[in-house]
Amino acid sequence: MPSQANPVPPPVFAATSLPAAAARGDLTAQRSTRRVTLTPKYGATPCEVDVRYLWCGAPDAPTVIVQGGISADRDAVTFGDQAAGWWQEFIGAGRTVDLDRYRVLSIDWLTPAELGHAQAISSEDQADALAALVDALGIGRVHAFIGYSYGGMTGLAFAARHPYLLDRLVLLGSAHRPHPLATAQRSVQRSIVRLGVESGQPEQALALARQLAMTTYRGSEEFVRRFASAPEYRDGRFHFPVEDYLEQAGRQFVARFDIDRYLALSESIDLHDVRPEQVPTRTTLIGTPSDRLVPLADLCELQRRLQGPASLEVIDSPYGHDAFLKESDRLAPLLREALA
Known part of the structure; x- marks a missing residue:
């Protein structure tokens, strides 16, 4: 109706x-x-x-x-x-x-x-x-x-x-x-967020989930073109070019998105049929x-x-x-x- x-x-x-x-x-x-x-x-x-x-x-x-x-x-x-x-x-x-x-x-x-x-x-x-x-x-x-x-x-x-x-x-x-592989990837992202909430690090977890998501949004060709340069040694370890990009994406997402909203809408994608x-x-x-x-x-x-x-x-x-x-x-x- x-x-x-x-x-x-x-x-x-x-x-x-x-x-x-x-x-x-x-x-x-x-x-x-x-x-x-x-x-x-x-x-x-x-x-x-x-x-x-x-x-x-x-x-x-x-x-x-x-x-x-x-x-x-x-x-x-x-x-x-x-x-x-x-x-x-x-x-x-x-x-x-x-x-x-x-x-x-x-x-x-x-x-x-x-x-x-x-x-x-x-x-x-x-x-x-x-x-x-x-x-x-x-x-x-x-x-x-x-x-x-x-x-x-x-x-x-x-x-x-x-x-x-x-x-x-x-x-x-x-x-x-949804494609089952995409559902698998989103399931891991939601698990990261839930683990962060349980461990008292919700924002860090949401940022990591977003970083993982970014690796699925763009094509392999773009990553090769943008992030193929050599790593840089700083703060006691090597940093790869793609890391700065992913960390910035995570910070920007946390600044404008709510955890409960993210979990609900991510799940909604995988319930779609x-x-x-x-x-x-x-x-x-x-x-x-x-x-x-x-x-x-x-x-x-x-x-x-x-x-x-x-x-x-x-x-x-x-x-x-x-x-x-x-x-x-x-x-x-x-x-x-x-x-x-």
Whole structure:
């Protein structure tokens, strides 16, 4: 059954217009919160949840949902003096996802604690929250759902559970289920974090888990190109060039991410399982051979099994799973075609 919105869902934050310096034409933005009702997959009863969202672009234009990986938030694009959004290179007036032609909708990922302390959070829960938000905002039908990584998993769940709300689906580095090797790698990362919590070193453990994750996000070619130089002896031992890169990535992640949130969303990736035969939506799949988390073989299987028409586009990139954040020149024409 479709998720139902609260009859009177007052926003927690008022809708605001874009700052004058960033405004183009009559573009507007809402960075707000709506309360909706849904029944968690791993919870016993329906619950009310506050969905934090950003909805920006040309008024009355078709809406495009954009969702990223587990470390992404609703700020896919930002304005004025704010730090750039996580997909800023692709979204904006005149850019690939053109805010003169579309309105972009993104949410902050939910966690089990926000669902009445459900046992876990699923990609289906995230999809149901988005569907309820679409209803609450009066959008009617979504022009496209662009999902990267976990966002693509949620997009597949959205298309399977709410096909009447969606015209087309674009999946970047996302499949219908996690690859078992990727699950093994994430399981080790979660074990590191749990051990750190038990031993009183949670931040150090989260940093190490992130460092391990970084070795799966990028391709082997990039590591060879960037970190092939000789080690440097300092502080009583040899330091390899890649270590400084990994340690910085760990520190940056700890500064902006919560441990419980990390554990819940990492687990949610590995709980993801959508039957492609239940997805009737026109779908564009985009992958790269260097992606070690989502192999092309999984995307080929997904393309074969999808109920609706589906195409598979392959880009050559050294950036692995992160290619979908880096390869704007290669991705732009594919995304424009998928949205057209």
